[in-house]
Amino acid sequence: xxxxxxxxxxxxxxxxxxxxxxxxxxxxxxxxxxxxxxxxxxxxxxxxxxxxxxxxxxxxxxxxxxxxxxxxxxxxxxxxxxxxxxxxxxxxxxxxxxxxxxxxxxxxxx
Numbered sequence: 425x426x427x428x429x430x431x432x433x434x435x436x437x438x439x440x441x442x443x444x445x446x447x448x449x450x451x452x453x454x455x456x457x458x459x460x461x462x463x464x465x466x467x468x469x470x471x472x473x474x475x476x477x478x479x480x481x482x483x484x485x486x487x488x489x490x491x492x493x494x495x496x497x498x499x500x501x502x503x504x505x506x507x508x509x510x511x512x513x514x515x516x517x518x519x520x521x522x523x524x525x526x527x528x529x530x531x532x533x534x
Contacts, residue, residue: 448514451475453507453532456498461486467495468523471508477516477524484526497529507532 454471461467467484474480484495501508509530516524 448527449476449512449516450530451510453509454480455505455507456502459498459502467498469498471510475510476512477521479521479524481522481524482510482526483523494526494529497531501529501531 451471452475454473454475456469457472458470459467460469465486467486468481469484470481472480475482484491484498486492486495498508500506509532510526511528511530512524513527
Protein backbone atom coordinates (compact mmCIF):
# COMPACT_ATOMS: atom_id res chain seq x y z
CA UNK A 425 0.00 0.00 0.00
CA UNK A 426 2.82 2.40 0.87
CA UNK A 427 4.55 1.80 -2.50
CA UNK A 428 1.28 2.52 -4.33
CA UNK A 429 0.98 5.88 -2.50
CA UNK A 430 4.50 6.87 -3.56
CA UNK A 431 3.79 5.92 -7.17
CA UNK A 432 0.63 8.04 -7.13
CA UNK A 433 2.49 10.96 -5.56
CA UNK A 434 5.26 10.62 -8.15
CA UNK A 435 2.76 10.58 -11.01
CA UNK A 436 1.00 13.68 -9.66
CA UNK A 437 4.30 15.54 -9.31
CA UNK A 438 5.35 14.56 -12.83
CA UNK A 439 2.06 15.84 -14.24
CA UNK A 440 2.32 19.13 -12.38
CA UNK A 441 5.85 19.73 -13.68
CA UNK A 442 4.91 19.19 -17.29
CA UNK A 443 2.93 22.44 -17.44
CA UNK A 444 4.95 25.66 -17.37
CA UNK A 445 3.84 28.32 -14.92
CA UNK A 446 3.29 31.82 -16.25
CA UNK A 447 3.02 34.64 -13.79
CA UNK A 448 0.77 37.45 -14.87
CA UNK A 449 2.33 40.89 -15.07
CA UNK A 450 0.52 43.91 -13.64
CA UNK A 451 1.10 47.55 -14.53
CA UNK A 452 1.15 50.63 -12.34
CA UNK A 453 -1.95 52.86 -12.36
CA UNK A 454 -2.54 54.37 -15.82
CA UNK A 455 -5.30 56.34 -17.56
CA UNK A 456 -7.17 55.20 -20.66
CA UNK A 457 -6.70 57.68 -23.52
CA UNK A 458 -8.34 55.91 -26.48
CA UNK A 459 -10.63 52.90 -27.10
CA UNK A 460 -11.02 51.29 -30.55
CA UNK A 461 -13.60 48.48 -30.83
CA UNK A 462 -13.06 46.56 -34.09
CA UNK A 463 -15.76 44.66 -36.01
CA UNK A 464 -14.00 41.32 -35.42
CA UNK A 465 -14.79 41.58 -31.68
CA UNK A 466 -11.37 42.80 -30.59
CA UNK A 467 -10.97 46.02 -28.62
CA UNK A 468 -7.70 47.94 -28.82
CA UNK A 469 -7.01 50.68 -26.31
CA UNK A 470 -4.25 53.08 -25.36
CA UNK A 471 -3.11 54.36 -22.00
CA UNK A 472 -1.28 57.57 -21.13
CA UNK A 473 2.20 56.01 -20.80
CA UNK A 474 4.14 52.79 -21.26
CA UNK A 475 2.50 50.41 -18.80
CA UNK A 476 3.83 46.87 -19.31
CA UNK A 477 5.55 44.91 -22.07
CA UNK A 478 7.17 48.14 -23.26
CA UNK A 479 3.82 49.30 -24.66
CA UNK A 480 0.98 51.71 -24.13
CA UNK A 481 -1.41 49.96 -26.58
CA UNK A 482 -3.29 46.83 -25.53
CA UNK A 483 -5.93 44.34 -26.68
CA UNK A 484 -9.03 42.73 -25.19
CA UNK A 485 -10.38 39.80 -27.22
CA UNK A 486 -14.09 40.11 -26.46
CA UNK A 487 -15.26 36.53 -26.85
CA UNK A 488 -17.07 35.49 -23.66
CA UNK A 489 -18.72 36.88 -20.52
CA UNK A 490 -15.38 37.28 -18.72
CA UNK A 491 -13.82 39.35 -21.49
CA UNK A 492 -17.03 41.38 -21.76
CA UNK A 493 -16.66 42.21 -18.05
CA UNK A 494 -13.07 43.35 -18.66
CA UNK A 495 -14.23 45.55 -21.57
CA UNK A 496 -17.06 46.95 -19.44
CA UNK A 497 -14.58 47.84 -16.69
CA UNK A 498 -12.37 49.59 -19.26
CA UNK A 499 -15.33 51.65 -20.53
CA UNK A 500 -16.40 52.52 -16.99
CA UNK A 501 -12.91 53.71 -16.10
CA UNK A 502 -12.62 55.82 -19.24
CA UNK A 503 -16.03 57.46 -18.80
CA UNK A 504 -15.46 58.14 -15.09
CA UNK A 505 -11.90 59.35 -15.58
CA UNK A 506 -10.56 56.70 -13.18
CA UNK A 507 -7.14 55.06 -13.26
CA UNK A 508 -6.69 51.36 -14.03
CA UNK A 509 -4.06 48.67 -13.60
CA UNK A 510 -3.63 46.22 -16.48
CA UNK A 511 -2.81 42.52 -16.13
CA UNK A 512 -1.39 40.40 -18.96
CA UNK A 513 -1.77 36.67 -19.52
CA UNK A 514 1.91 36.06 -18.82
CA UNK A 515 5.38 36.95 -19.91
CA UNK A 516 6.05 39.83 -22.26
CA UNK A 517 8.46 37.62 -24.19
CA UNK A 518 5.45 35.87 -25.73
CA UNK A 519 3.43 38.34 -27.78
CA UNK A 520 4.75 41.41 -25.96
CA UNK A 521 4.69 44.91 -27.35
CA UNK A 522 1.94 46.74 -29.22
CA UNK A 523 -1.44 45.05 -28.80
CA UNK A 524 -0.47 42.86 -25.84
CA UNK A 525 -3.57 40.97 -24.72
CA UNK A 526 -4.98 41.91 -21.32
CA UNK A 527 -6.66 39.36 -19.04
CA UNK A 528 -7.80 41.68 -16.23
CA UNK A 529 -8.29 45.34 -15.43
CA UNK A 530 -8.24 46.78 -11.92
CA UNK A 531 -10.42 49.85 -11.45
CA UNK A 532 -9.22 52.47 -8.96
CA UNK A 533 -12.24 53.58 -6.94
CA UNK A 534 -10.72 56.40 -4.85
